[in-house]
Amino acid sequence: MNTRFIDTFVTLAQLRSFRATARALHATPAAISLRIKSLEAELQTELIDRASKEFRLTAHAEYLLGHAKAVVDATRRLQSAARKESAVRGRLRLGVIESVVHSWLAQYMRELNANYPELEIDLAVDMSHVLERRLRARELDLVIQVEGIDSNEIVSEALAIYPVHWIAKKGLLDTRKEGLTQRLLQTPILTFGRGTAPQRMLEEIVAKMANLAAIPLEQTRITCSPSVAAIVQLVRDGYGVAAIPSLFVAGLLDSGEFIELPVQPVPPSIIVSMCLHSNAEMLVHAAANTARLSCANYCAQIAPRYIEAVH
Template sequence: MNIRFLETFVTLAQLESFRATARALHATPAAISLRIRSLEDELKTELVDRSTAAFRLTPAGQSLLLLAKNVVDAALALREAAVREVEVGGKLRLGVIETVVHSWLAHYVTHLNATFPHIEVDLTVDSSSVLQRRLLSGELDIAIRLEGIDSTQIVSSAIASYPVRWIAKRGMLSPRAHDLALRVLKRPVLTFGRGTAPQVALQSIVHMLARQAGMPTEQIRITCSPSVAAIVQLVRDGYGVAGIPSLIVSDALQSGEFVELPLRPMPPPIVVSLCLPVNASPMVRAAADAAHVACSDYCMPMRKELIEAL
């Protein structure tokens, strides 16, 4: 069985879009569709319900998704174990976006140190655009950033999909208000750096909500920041409402400091990709496989929530 096709199926189930999956895996939607068709032929069952315009897995697809993910994880673990048979060590120049720092980075570094104790991590935290430039120039070995890199020199693979929610300080707005959209739009809307995929998607949604509410778009205030810490602090100060992954503020949500607003539509999930050179060394490839395993372990509760919502 082609593991690549299983990886495509898992990514498609996470993103719920052939087009988004194609972007994440740097393929065409037609290629993604062909992989899914090939997998369905091999399994002799339909995985995606094509009778409706909205993306939906078939009952068989839902029941097989977790098994497919387990196979993908097992394949990564197998490659990781094979590499461990050879001494793996050296300096790993790792670049990550801040969203990763606020979620599964510590889990990854801990896993990496335990699995490959002779790898020394040299960490860089920066924006996706800077990480891309530094990876292409040879200054980094791995870049974990928003979406993949379209280059023949780079191999990109989707490593995580973060559901995005509308987050506000408790008490700032009533979630039950009948005019919730208008109340949100009267506040600054916080999002990631200008020009990034999350910012562009959120801006489109905000403008649509404004038209529906009869609010002039020039009155909308969108505050962009590449810093997750800055966005979270502005929410904490009651400055505005943020469209960010709930995963990075899970502690504040659990404590009741922040709340999720039931505003629809929700912004699309943020796709995080792992990028490395096509000619990467065995050490770098081992570290990349370890990242997939560590991220999968960390995000498993979130993935189960997505599967239950399908």
């Protein structure tokens, strides 16, 4: 729909004269009449009561006038915003989970610095539920966490999928022998911090696996840690098996020091999402767009075997 025609309708309703409207909009009366007829055809309704000797809007036009004014006002606000200085500057309060730290955060920060040199960044690294609470309290402007946030005031967008596997030090469990699942369940299982979505899902999987393997649930041991580095070191020391994305140990898998255990079911993938307030400032949207591109580039170029971009 041509917003110029809507603007013409609003102006005509105010001035109540085709000639006066033509002068105000620097057009001819014939052009104004043509715009109104085109708008009527698109709306499939008559706006001008042409049976009246005096200028008069139809009842339906009077009803639509408020909506038309809202469209015109919104268009003018959009044009005004577009004319504002485009430089992105100010302070961005960014919160990310550690999974992002161990993947594409460095690339993201480099691109933010290159694209927006006047942007200052305050970085917070924490668990998803803490980041969500701080975003809701407007202590953070943009967060990248596990899963989105269910809120009318917050926009959530999935960025990447991190497939999770059973990771162990080579030789810890003999994959050639039968009963691998039973032996895994009798080994400490390492996962993310307690209360996180991956930890809760792992608890459910372990309970089902233990039930199928006829192993008392109290005999299973799940060790939770918010530190990916700590989990990786414990696996390296032979402490237990980790349920983490293979991305975090790609080098150790490639070298043969770590292996992926062929145990089913595989823990569900981690979906990393970006969340920001729906009325966020331009600098936040600029940072969000850079995050979207940085994550996609990382997935496509650096770690296509271990991470998948949503877009």
